[in-house]
Amino acid sequence: MRITIVASLVVLTAICLAAExxxxxxxxxxxxxxxxxxxxxVPAGVYNPFFKTGSETRPVTVxxxxxxxxxxxxxxxxxxxxxxPSWRKSRIKALFAEDSYLEDWRDDLTPQSDxxxxxxxxxxxxxxxxxxxxxxxxxxxxxxxxxxxxxxxPANTRDASAGAAHRGATPFAFAMGTSxxxxxxxxxxxxxxxxxxxxxxxxxxxxxxxxxxxADTSQFCGDGVRAVDPxxxxxxxxxxxxxxxxxxxxxxxxGFRCAREIS
Amino acid sequence: MKHFAWLLVAAxxxxxxxxxSPDASASLATSRAALDDIRGEERAVVTSAxxxxxxxxxxxxxxxxxxxxxxxxxxxxxxxxxYTYWTFGDDAPGQFIRVREGDLVQTRFSNHPDxxxxxxxxxxxxxxxxxxxxxxxxxxxxxxxxTWRAMRAGLYLYHCVAAPAGxxxxxxxxxxxxxxxxxxxxxxxxxxxxxxxxxxxxGGYGERGDQQFDMQKAVREQPEYVVFNxxxxxxxxxxxxxxxxxxxxxxxxGNAGPALLSSFHIVGExxxxxxxxxGTKVNQNNVQTxxxxxxxxxxxxxxxxxxxxxxxVDHSMFRAFNKGAMGAMEVEGALRPxxxxxxxxxxxxxxxxxxxxxxxxxxxxxxxxxxxxxxxICTTCHQPDGRGLPGVFPPLAKSDFLMNDPERAVRVLLxxxxxxxxxxxxxxNGVMPDFSLTDDEIAAVLxxxxxxxxxxxPQVAPAEVRRIRAALxxxxxxAKGRTVGSIR
Amino acid sequence: xxxxxxxxxxxxxxxxxxxxxVTSSPRERSIYQxxxxxxxxxxxxxxxxxLEGKMQLLALIYTTCTGSCPVxxxxxxxxxxxxxxxxxxxxxxxxxxxxxxxxTLPVLREYRREMNLEKRWKLLRGSPEDVRExxxxxxxxxxxxxxxxFAHSNLVTVLDRHGEIVHQQKNFAGDNTDVTExxxxxxx
Numbered sequence: 001m002r003i004t005i006v007a008s009l010v011v012l013t014a015i016c017l018a019a020e021x022x023x024x025x026x027x028x029x030x031x032x033x034x035x036x037x038x039x040x041x042v043p044a045g046v047y048n049p050f051f052k053t054g055s056e057t058r059p060v061t062v063x064x065x066x067x068x069x070x071x072x073x074x075x076x077x078x079x080x081x082x083x084x085p086s087w088r089k090s091r092i093k094a095l096f097a098e099d100s101y102l103e104d105w106r107d108d109l110t111p112q113s114d115x116x117x118x119x120x121x122x123x124x125x126x127x128x129x130x131x132x133x134x135x136x137x138x139x140x141x142x143x144x145x146x147x148x149x150x151x152x153x154p155a156n157t158r159d160a161s162a163g164a165a166h167r168g169a170t171p172f173a174f175a176m177g178t179s180x181x182x183x184x185x186x187x188x189x190x191x192x193x194x195x196x197x198x199x200x201x202x203x204x205x206x207x208x209x210x211x212x213x214x215a216d217t218s219q220f221c222g223d224g225v226r227a228v229d230p231x232x233x234x235x236x237x238x239x240x241x242x243x244x245x246x247x248x249x250x251x252x253x254x255g256f257r258c259a260r261e262i263s
Numbered sequence: 264m265k266h267f268a269w270l271l272v273a274a275x276x277x278x279x280x281x282x283x284s285p286d287a288s289a290s291l292a293t294s295r296a297a298l299d300d301i302r303g304e305e306r307a308v309v310t311s312a313x314x315x316x317x318x319x320x321x322x323x324x325x326x327x328x329x330x331x332x333x334x335x336x337x338x339x340x341x342x343x344x345x346y347t348y349w350t351f352g353d354d355a356p357g358q359f360i361r362v363r364e365g366d367l368v369q370t371r372f373s374n375h376p377d378x379x380x381x382x383x384x385x386x387x388x389x390x391x392x393x394x395x396x397x398x399x400x401x402x403x404x405x406x407x408x409x410t411w412r413a414m415r416a417g418l419y420l421y422h423c424v425a426a427p428a429g430x431x432x433x434x435x436x437x438x439x440x441x442x443x444x445x446x447x448x449x450x451x452x453x454x455x456x457x458x459x460x461x462x463x464x465x466g467g468y469g470e471r472g473d474q475q476f477d478m479q480k481a482v483r484e485q486p487e488y489v490v491f492n493x494x495x496x497x498x499x500x501x502x503x504x505x506x507x508x509x510x511x512x513x514x515x516x517g518n519a520g521p522a523l524l525s526s527f528h529i530v531g532e533x534x535x536x537x538x539x540x541x542g543t544k545v546n547q548n549n550v551q552t553x554x555x556x557x558x559x560x561x562x563x564x565x566x567x568x569x570x571x572x573x574x575x576v577d578h579s580m581f582r583a584f585n586k587g588a589m590g591a592m593e594v595e596g597a598l599r600p601x602x603x604x605x606x607x608x609x610x611x612x613x614x615x616x617x618x619x620x621x622x623x624x625x626x627x628x629x630x631x632x633x634x635x636x637x638x639x640i641c642t643t644c645h646q647p648d649g650r651g652l653p654g655v656f657p658p659l660a661k662s663d664f665l666m667n668d669p670e671r672a673v674r675v676l677l678x679x680x681x682x683x684x685x686x687x688x689x690x691x692n693g694v695m696p697d698f699s700l701t702d703d704e705i706a707a708v709l710x711x712x713x714x715x716x717x718x719x720x721p722q723v724a725p726a727e728v729r730r731i732r733a734a735l736x737x738x739x740x741x742a743k744g745r746t747v748g749s750i751r
Numbered sequence: 752x753x754x755x756x757x758x759x760x761x762x763x764x765x766x767x768x769x770x771x772x773v774t775s776s777p778r779e780r781s782i783y784q785x786x787x788x789x790x791x792x793x794x795x796x797x798x799x800x801x802l803e804g805k806m807q808l809l810a811l812i813y814t815t816c817t818g819s820c821p822v823x824x825x826x827x828x829x830x831x832x833x834x835x836x837x838x839x840x841x842x843x844x845x846x847x848x849x850x851x852x853x854x855t856l857p858v859l860r861e862y863r864r865e866m867n868l869e870k871r872w873k874l875l876r877g878s879p880e881d882v883r884e885x886x887x888x889x890x891x892x893x894x895x896x897x898x899x900x901f902a903h904s905n906l907v908t909v910l911d912r913h914g915e916i917v918h919q920q921k922n923f924a925g926d927n928t929d930v931t932e933x934x935x936x937x938x939x
Contacts, residue, residue: 058897094779095888100376100404125887172379172476194379201887202894233478236427237380244381244402247887251404253379 034262035066040186042067047147050228050235060143067140067148068257070189071119072131074111080131082109087127094248097124101250119193119255125247128196132258139198140259142242149177149190150235175234194241196256203243298412299324299365307368309358312492313504315454315515316361319443324365326410331357332373333382333423333436340462340488341495341587343471348493349382349423349434355493356458356517357421357438364416364445369408370395376404382431386411387419387558388440396424416444418541418560420458420517429521433463433481435493437519439560444543451564452510457590458517459525459555459577460493461486468586484522489582491575491590498575498590508570508596513562516541520557526578527561528552529592531571538562552578569603570596633711636704641712644695649716655693657686660716669709669723673731676705702728781914782888787881789847792859792874799885800914802873806842806938807910808930811882811891811903813850814862819905824866826923827907830930831869838931841912841938844872847885849893849901851876889916911937 035041047060081088088108092101103122105111111120123131125139132138140148177190229235245254304326308316331351338354340346351357362368368389374382381402385394389411392398398409423436439456463481464474468488480486491498498504506512518525528551536545537553541560547553555561567573573592576583583589598605638647641659645651649660659665664686665672679697683690700708706725713720778784783800791797808827812820827844834842846868848854854862859874868874877885886893893903909918909930918933 093784095781095784199883199894201883201890201892203892230427231478231482233427233430236430240426241381241402243892244400244405246402246890247884249402249405251402252376253403 035260038069039066039260040069040183040188042144042148042183045147045180045182047143048228049143050146050150050232050239062144062147064262065140065144066137066260066262067144067188068259069187070191071193071195071255071257072128073117074105074120075116077120077123077131078109078111078116080134084130084134087130092127096126096248097250098248101127103250103252119191121193121252121255122250123196123254123256124250125196125200125245127250128256129198132256135258135260137258137260139196139256141199142197142202144259145195145197146235146238148180148183148188149195150180150238172234172237175237178234193253193255194238194251196254197242200242200245201247203239301326301367304328304369307360307362309352309360311352311354311358312356313455313457313498315359315441315456318447318450319361319363321363322445324363324367326367326369327362329360329368329370330373331370331384332375333378334375335378335380337473339494340464340474340490341469344464344466344469344495345473346462346464347434347473347475349378349380349431349436351384351421351423351436351438355435355437355460356456356519357436359438359456359515360421360440361443362413362440363443364413366413366442367410368413369410370399371406371408372399372401373406374401374403378403381425382423382436383425384421385424386421386440388413388415388417388421388442390414393424394421400425413442416442416543418442418515418517418538418562420519420558420560422519422558429481430476430478432519432521433461433486434476435460437517439515439517441515448513448562449564451513453504453506453512454515455504455512456515456517457491457498457575458493458519459489459491459527459588460519461522462488462490464488481521486522486586489523489577489586489588491588495587500591503572503591503593505593505595506567508567508594508599511564511566512592513564516553516555516561516563518555518557518559522557523577523579523582524557525555525588526552527555527563527575528578529565529573529575531569531573532565532567532592534563534565536564538564567592567594569599570594632703633707633709636700636708637711640698640700641708649712653689654691657684657689657691657693659712659718661718662686662716665712666718666720669713669720670731672709673705673723673728674735676700676709677728677732677735702726702732778913778915780916782885782910782916783914785881785884785888787877787884789875789877789881790856792856792863792876794856797873797875802843802845802910803914804912806912806934807845807908807914808842809845809847809889809908809910810906811847811849811886811889811893813848813901814854814858815850815899816901819903821866822923823905823907824868826920826927828868830907830927833927834931834934838934838938842934844869845875846872847875847877847882849882849886849903850895850899851879851882853899890919909933909937 042065044064045062047062049058049060085091089102089105090108100122101124102111102120104115105122129139173190173192176192176194179186179188179190300323302323302325305328307327307329309329310316333349333351334353335347335349337345338348338350348355368386370384370386372382372384372395381400383393383396383398383400385396387394389395391411395409395411399407401407418439418441421438421440423431425431437458437460439458462474463477463485464470464487465477465480466472466474466487488495496502516525516527534550534553535548537547537550538544539546539553539561540556541562545564550563553561553563571594573594575590575592577588579588644656645659646656649658649662651658651660657664664684675695677697679695681694683692685691702725705728706723710722712718713722781803783803785799787799789797789799808830810823810827812823814820824846831839831842831844848859854876856876859876862868863872863874889906889908891904891906893901896902905921905923907920907923907930908916909920911917917937918930920930
């Protein structure tokens with residue numbers, strides 16, 4: 001009996017993985033179905049890094065994941081801190097979040113009443129990661145996020161920013177996330193906040209102009225990483241912003257969403 | 264030995280290693296000795312555009328405490344036009360900072376928590392990596408402090424260099440800092456500062472509403488706005504610079520670009536002294552228009568003499584009139600008719616001549632063309648006056664052969680002519696080649712010849728030449744026998 | 752103490768303890784709150800907080816790094832050599848690999864031999880997530896750019912006995928007075 005169960009699981013997993021590898025979509029969407037409501041299934045894909053290494057771009061393969069359709073809301077985060085008191089405003093340690101943590105909440109368990117469905121912001125990388133972990137996931141990586149949401153600078157920024165609803169939205173909200181074309185109909189949303197990534201501390205755009213070439217070499221010694229498309233200023237804004245972050249920062253325009261690996 | 268080898272490998276293999284050579288450390292010691300002693304500290308005196316802090320009176324170097332805060336906020340770019348500026352302090356340009364050569368400037372750079380992107384600051388007056396760019400780079404809701412020494416006197420731009428830097432500049436993140444030379448600058452009655460900058464909006468110039476940054480226009484270096492001190496009309500009307508006739512004036516000029524050079528000119532005035540590129544030496548006198556490089560500066564001293572309104576512009580004229588690169592000085596005082604009289608009198612003017620107005624008549628232009636063809640090709644044989652060479656080349660002047668048969672004239676030019684002919688009673692028996700002229704050229708030169716050299720006859724149209732050419736071609740090989748051969 | 756008093760005293764004490772929780776006591780910033788688990792090159796398991804009690808000079812490197820990492824390690828060795836004796840005993844050195852995939856324990860042991868690292872230096876290997884977390888807390892940026900190669904910051908961190916960051920060094924040219932000064936100031 002046990003063998004049969006194991007065998008079925010193995011077979012199911014194999015079908016799942018094989019289905020993702022080839023162009024044929026999985027029959028019955030066995031993998032897709034493992035995504036929860038409010039999550040979007042993101043099939044495997046390729047991410048072209050914004051920064052070249054040496055003289056070439058090396059595309060990165062991104063595995064399939066389930067991704068929150070929108071950033072985590074105030075209400076969702078409230079449920080989390082109810083269940084995990086060490087992450088409450090009054091309890092959190094300075095290492096894990098700076099003083100502005102949940103600054104816009106009246107107290108530990110009281111977000112602004114008219115903002116419950118808005119993205120939670122003023123949360124640190126640690127808090128965001130802890131939330132995702134508690135739900136069996138993690139933060140998306142930069143590669144995953146950029147592949148899903150790093151649409152290039154649109155021709156008309158006015159139109160692109162039209163959908164930004166968050167109070168922190170700026171004219172450059174399109175840089176905070178523009179859906180990749182193949183995900184446009186999935187219901188994935190970008191309401192105009194920057195988002196934490198699992199490896200935000202990989203970007204080496206320092207305080208310098210545009211590229212990383214000749215960056216403060218005593219601080220960032222790399223292999224001459226350069227931007228592939230210098231006119232993709234949305235990408236520059238994102239990478240520049242990420243490189244200004246520390247793990248315990250809690251900022252007004254910075255929220256997050258979660259990713260869950262499949263199988 | 265192994266360690267040394269590693270060190271060598273590292274030194275070669277990585278540009279990160281700042282190995283100091285003995286020579287470098289010697290000169291380092293020298294330049295260290297040359298730095299001034301710092302006495303005391305004081306808050307930086309800064310002023311909003313267009314005013315400049317008063318000249319410094321202290322005779323020693325000090326530590327200047329400077330606070331710079333970045334704000335992202337919506338302001339008016341032009342009448343009915345709003346834009347989200349990124350500014351140092353409240354405005355673009357940022358405040359004018361005045362320090363002294365040798366000062367230490369302790370800068371606390373803050374990024375307002377409501378801002379959405381990271382910023383930093385690069386002082387062109389600083390000597391050190393990024394001019395402070397790396398040291399000051401911070402996320403919203405954070406600040407960083409760094410200290411730099413004003414090693415060299417001069418007028419310098421400061422601006423944000425966070426990636427993408429062109430965008431930060433194009434959104435208004437710039438200002439000027441003056442590092443006074445130790446002995447100060449020559450005294451003047453009035454000082455002002457003007458910074459030119461561009462705005463790239465997705466709507467056109469003057470298009471009402473909230474405008475946004477357009478990266479594509481920026482990369483093409485095609486701004487919609489080129490303005491002084493951050494917006495259209497910042498220095499016009501009631502905001503014009505005010506001074507009195509007879510006063511000496513110094514203008515501290517900056518150009519934040521990010522793309523276009525400025526050719527700064529005051530209409531009706533001349534710069535007595537120009538400190539080119541914002542340096543500390545007067546390198547030219549009596550200048551009408553001075554260049555302010557992008558990311559650079561200039562200082563100009565002038566004496567205003569005659570009262571009135573003096574516009575100043577970027578002399579690339581369409582920027583001044585169509586993009587906003589205009590401001591004004593208002594000079595008040597007593598008239599100076601011995602320098603400039605203004606309008607003295609008015610009267611009727613009628614010199615009695617009539618001006619030729621060239622009508623759009625095809626014949627006329629054809630005549631010019633015809634003349635050109637004649638001079639190029641025909642004069643060699645038929646002479647400039649059309650008289651030809653007796654016994655050799657027939658005349659065109661008052662020529663019966665030419666005028667009696669227009670179609671034959673066309674054929675001659677299409678195919679050439681040889682054999683005996685009689686022109687004006689004279690016999691000729693020569694060879695005229697075919698010059699491979701086009702229909703237009705044949706029509707033009709024939710029209711020219713038929714109305715010159717004493718001839719008076721109707722013009723020849725290119726269509727007519729075309730018709731005859733086609734007919735001849737149809738006539739075929741038999742006609743060809745008469746052709747001598749083509750000359751081009 | 753009788754039962755009633757206990758019944759009052761303990762909740763009271765607990766309430767007092769909770770409400771007087773200082774919002775920013777020194778250890779709030781200790782990186783040992785991360786509580787990650789590592790393995791040393793000699794195979795011993797090590798919880799991060801086991802480093803508490805001594806000052807630590809810590810850097811993230813990888814063994815196949817030919818550019819800046821050797822410079823970083825040399826710098827740390829120089830700090831070690833030039834440290835006054837009264838301080839030396841209270842300072843330890845830790846190198847953590849950002850490439851646990853390539854830098855297996857045997858590789859780390861070989862690295863120790865090549866770089867001639869003293870016994871009291873620790874070489875740590877951990878999970879990619881724990882490395883990322885530690886780096887994030889130190890403000891160290893790194894990214895794998897191709898197989899075996901990383902673009903990364905240059906950073907040596909000085910931790911006090913409690914694990915709080917008291918100094919970070921990015922530039923290793925010149926003398927090391929900043930580092931020794933920081934150690935001296937915080938070695939209590």
